[in-house]
Amino acid sequence: MLRIWFLVVLLVCFLPAKATVLDKKEFEKLRTEIRDNYAQSPHVAIASLDEQLASDNFTPDQRLVLLNYKAWFQLEAKQFKPAMKTLIIYKNLAEKSSKRALMYGYYNISAGVYIQLNLHKLALEHLSEALKYAALLSDDITNQTLNNIGEVYLALGMLDEAERAFRRYADYLQHSNKPLDNSIVTINLAKTLIAKEQFTEAKSLLSEIMKVKQQHQFDYLLAESYLLMAEIERAEKQYPLALISINQSLAIFTVQDLVKDQHRAQFELAKTYAAMDDTDRATNELTRVTKNIHLDDDLLFTSKVYLFESQLFESTGRYQQAISSYKKHTAAETQLIKQQADINLAKAIAQAETNEKEVKIAELTREKQLKAQKVNAFKDLALSVVISLIIISLGSFFAISNIYRRKQHLANTLQTLEETQTNLIEAQKIASLTVLVSGMAHQLNTPIGTATTAITYIAENLQELEQKFKSKTLSTKDFNRFIENTNEAQHLVLNNITRVVSMIEQFKALNVASSLKKPMQSFELKQFITERLETLKTYFTIHLDYQVKGDEVSLTSNPSIIGDVLKTLVINAYEHGFNGVENPTITVTIKKQRYTITLIFQDNGSGIDDSILKEIFTPFYSTNLGGNHLGLGLNIVFNAVKYQLFGNISAVPCQHGACFIMNLPIDGHLSAKEQINASSIKP
Template sequence: MRFMVPIIAGMFLSVPLQATAITATEFEKLRNQVRNTYANSRQLGLEEVNKILANSELNLEQKIIMTNYKAWVLSGNNKLDEAMITLVEFESMVAKSKDKSLMYGYYNISGNIYSHLGLYQEALNHYKQALPFAKMRNNNLVMQTENNIAVIYLKLHLYNNAAEIFKKFREYSKTNNHTFNESFTSNLLAKALLGLKKYDQALELLSNIYNLQKSNDFLSHQIVNLTTQGKIYNSQAQYKKAEIILKKALNLLNENNLQSDKLAVVLELAKTYKAQNKPALALAQIQSIDLKNKKISDYQLLLATQELSASLHLQQKNYHAAIDAYKQLYKTQEKILRRQTSTNLAKALAELDITTKEAEIELLTKSNQVQASKNKANKVIFMAIAFALCSILIVLTLMTVRTKQQKNALSKTLTKLHNTQAQLIEIEKIASLTALVSGMAHQLNTPIGTIVTASSLIDDQLTLICQKFRSQELSSKHLHSFLNDTNDAKDLIQASIARLASIVEEFKALNVSIDLDKPLVQFNLTEEISRRVLPFSSYLGKCIKFDIQGDNVVITSYPAIIGDILKTLIINSCEHGFAIKLHGLIEIEIKAFPKHVEIIYQDNGVGIKETILHDIFTPFYTTNMGDKHLGLGLNVVFNAVKFNLKGEICAEPYEHGARFVISLPIDARLVDDTSY
């Protein structure tokens, strides 16, 4: 997380120095030398730290400080495995020191590494563990650590939590005249306000802080400021304003030859063009960046850019380019998982290595004690040997326990990876449920609205007729008009109720557990299909001819469900494919394979546009909405094939009509339910 360097750069550990060959003044010069070198070149900074650590005149506290520097510099050089190994060494050294507050460096840099890896919950845990040690040192570290926690809250979309801390840190920075931190945190606060959809407050904050950033030549902060403004305008659908502000950011980047924040600006500008239905311009922006550049370290940003690139290529029907973009996307996802696993494994192995070395040192110490005991007197030799053996046994026991702990830690890491995958699947489920609920609300809204309107009409008419009756002005004409109006309203209500009942029945069809209490049966598929489709030879006034051919195969499945699926497809062909013709041909071909069978269904109707093939199984999607079609038929078919029959179904492009391919297992009893 490059944006955290300015805040944490001043957080390298410092401790009171003991008398040593390198004085406190000399060591302070070395620290400043490392900081200055690192500011100019991360690689040279690393070389400088290694050079100082090679000095044998450093005492324990000085080595701890420089090891802390080394871990941070390695992290800045994106060498996360080495940084984690160095942190394990750092933790071991701190254990030997009296000043336990030095553990702040371990948890703080660990949090930064996990944030780099995209393991934000792990990063949050480490930053929170750093907080008690920060309180043991000074208030400045406390504020900076809380700000790091707020950055992770921002990543986890906990915008309220993040905003409260950013406000507190911003005021702290202003009070102490920390202009750089005030500018930096103002940008973060604006992002939190954007997440809370407080667009006006966010824009006002960014506008107020921009002059401070410009006057202090904080170029990187200006870029982030302008990019965030662009995101806000995009969120408000003010795409022209977003385009202007993002182009300004891009020009500022190019004028100053800055590359670190360019990907974020280009991605947001591409989103702006896509929102304006300008896919070519959006692609041109993305293609101006080399997405295969190994120097790109923000993998989450890279994933978002590759995903947008793939969707734009699909929109442009550049299928080869889209496939290539998806390949790069999957490679990036794999690289992220490999980095996470590699770093956690490096940490575990380093901890195991440290434990082993400590045990070896302890074992060697005990062995020397045994030898010394031999030299002292024969009377105590056996006691010394017994003591040494006991010590060895204890050490081995400790090593065994520690090894088990490391294995448990690795197991927990794998569990976290599985949980992350489960969370992604859950997010997809929630998105699907949201779409389903929205569709239901849309379908139910019209008849309910009609009922409400008709009920209001009846209520108004009743009020009017009551007034006429009380004032003795009621005439037969008024009564006749009242009866006609209320009768019409009653008809509307009844029709709407009937429509609601029809819609509810169609909603019930979404339940995929269709007659599964009946046992699976073995039957001849060709004969069963012929028997099921025969009643539809004459349907909706149309003459349908069926051509059934292919392999003669026996399967074990649910024939009734297969019949219902074919019935839905035939009705779909009649209502959509044969809408303007009285005669139609439906071909059904059966292909048998060792473990599955394919049913290829195709008609000679008007067909399905290739651009909507991926949408037709979506709930409520229909091209004939005005004709009281809910768009649930094919979704029910999809659910029945997928979950009841344990198979697959897809719609394929076909120039002579509609074409569906259904793949079913030969024996549904042999299919593992956990795979669906």
């Protein structure tokens, strides 16, 4: 759980300097009012800050304090796009201040936004920058920032780095009288040890800290400890103990009326019952959770719940319910991706608007400088004629110096314009993607509207029939006409609903691009691929033959992502390549190198035209765009292989059918660390 210390930072370094309207005492009174408003509601505090910031009654440093409050409150209220816009304004103002430590607020709050949106790599980059400025503030803030970085490492699956960060912070707190901070870092360390399956030490830590929490009445943290203890007990198959621990946690959350935390505890109960093969109880607990969560809740948690529910239904043969749950899982992940894209777009637009204002200010400043230079040149010339040639020479020297400075200023202005142009182009790209997504919503609207109209028509006919029946004027002819009209409307409804289902199915491939962050695991690749392809046989109306051959390789990677990539390639071959093909066959060949493996996926279908091989991984590229194909599948496969499996994929010319070649690292952990390290040192 990431703790935000923005108020501490404000108290340490955001002191008003040279207040022109409000003195120090008056500004401290205003800050107290702001905190009181926040105690009522973040929305109340944000509205109050908007009124304050509209005036010019503050020094630049005082304005920075208010902007910092506003961005923090917007983050707490989950107003991510407005928060990012506020942070861009804050950053541009802070860069002009002599207090370098002010930049800590920008990077720290930005990291909080990215963590909420599951963009942990970006969060790590910003926390690394925040750490540089934390050193200018205090040891407490520096070590708290390191602890926050440890939580991001844990989310990214970098368990060794996370453990080092938490132990360092725990050592720092060892001689301090801060039981709350000690409890929090102990919970974080226990989470890391559980992820590393070091259950004995994790149990010991939790047992010790539970005594402290009971002593200081840290009930919420005590409930968190019970959930972690249940996770260990479930892993050790001590299911009765796990159920006791979860119910203790649930009782605390219920007393404190923490609804979302109650959902987390109920989800843990469902997973425990599922591990006990008690699917009925597991299903009941999941139902208690799903009937109260919505897509505007925690999207990552919602996605996890529906994915687990889908897997549970599938394991018990309830395939229709499994498909329904999987669609809800996909909808949650799609909404999360949209939020991630929206926040990057909002940041780009805010930065472009700020840069545009800076350019206008620079142009006005330049015009004033030119006018002043002309006046000075005229005075210098008149004075030089009157006094002497020496003054003329001196005036020439000043004129040349001014021209040089103007040249440098113009060069800087040109560079700023070029950077602004680049930002605007990137913003346009993201806007284009938003338009395409809106187009899909428009396509769905037509069949849904048609089905709604048909249902309304059925209702009107039924009402007319009822009236004639009550008035005893209903004839056989009327009744037959009602049956005919209702049948026609029914067929219209079914046809359009089938069309909607067909279009929605195209989004299933998004599962490849938005996998949950799970620790990697080692597995036998050949055996995994064979089993995964066997499970796909029931998905299709024709019989597909699969051949898996090549080297035996033990791979450390994300098997679920590899399985989804293969599933997408098989579906692509089925839909585009096997029409009219006898004995359709898919062959997967594994070749091992020193540090990588090569995976060759080939079918005997109609193949892909060589002229479009370079285009097929482009988003929304399809030879049948506008039909039931969205052109997203192979782009999702490309991004999954490159950014989540740390490999690459390409389509190559093939005499018979289509051929895709994937290169994947044997040790996914090593490749992940290399990529994280490379991005963290990027200028």
